[in-house]
Amino acid sequence: MSSDRATLSEKGPQVTVRGNFGGLEVVSVDTSKWEAKFRVRSPDGLVGPEFTTRLSMVRPLSDEDSDKFWKMLVDDLMRALREDGKYPAFIKGYEVSTGEDSTGDPALYVEVLVAPRREYSAKTVDAWRGFLDLVHSRLLRLRLQRYPYVRVGEKSRRK
Numbered sequence: 417m418s419s420d421r422a423t424l425s426e427k428g429p430q431v432t433v434r435g436n437f438g439g440l441e442v443v444s445v446d447t448s449k450w451e452a453k454f455r456v457r458s459p460d461g462l463v464g465p466e467f468t469t470r471l472s473m474v475r476p477l478s479d480e481d482s483d484k485f486w487k488m489l490v491d492d493l494m495r496a497l498r499e500d501g502k503y504p505a506f507i508k509g510y511e512v513s514t515g516e517d518s519t520g521d522p523a524l525y526v527e528v529l530v531a532p533r534r535e536y537s538a539k540t541v542d543a544w545r546g547f548l549d550l551v552h553s554r555l556l557r558l559r560l561q562r563y564p565y566v567r568v569g570e571k572s573r574r575k
Contacts, residue, residue: 439456
């Protein structure tokens, strides 16, 4: 259930992990085990063995690295929900962003995208709430350094 960054053409998020030194790069995350795997990045690419640490120990180095890391994490969570049969058909995608909440604390924003309609039934809205609550609770259980905000949005209104 881990997301494999190696399938991407770009570098993974550059991070610091307490007790490790050098240019560290996250290569995968596994939200079911609360783990991240990382390797050392040299000018020649990834070198040395792969190390595992708790997700809560990972600190991205920049805003760009933070966005990459949190996207990896949410991608893995959504993959796990699909594998567990808990990813509803009404979901058309999702968007992940980071920033600060209204109090200035670090926040993770996950917008679950659905097909637009003029009106939504109470049953549909209840189904959305159930899924949003599930995603929110799974993110809270990871006890990470950003508070998760999960909301619904309409896919057609996205660029």
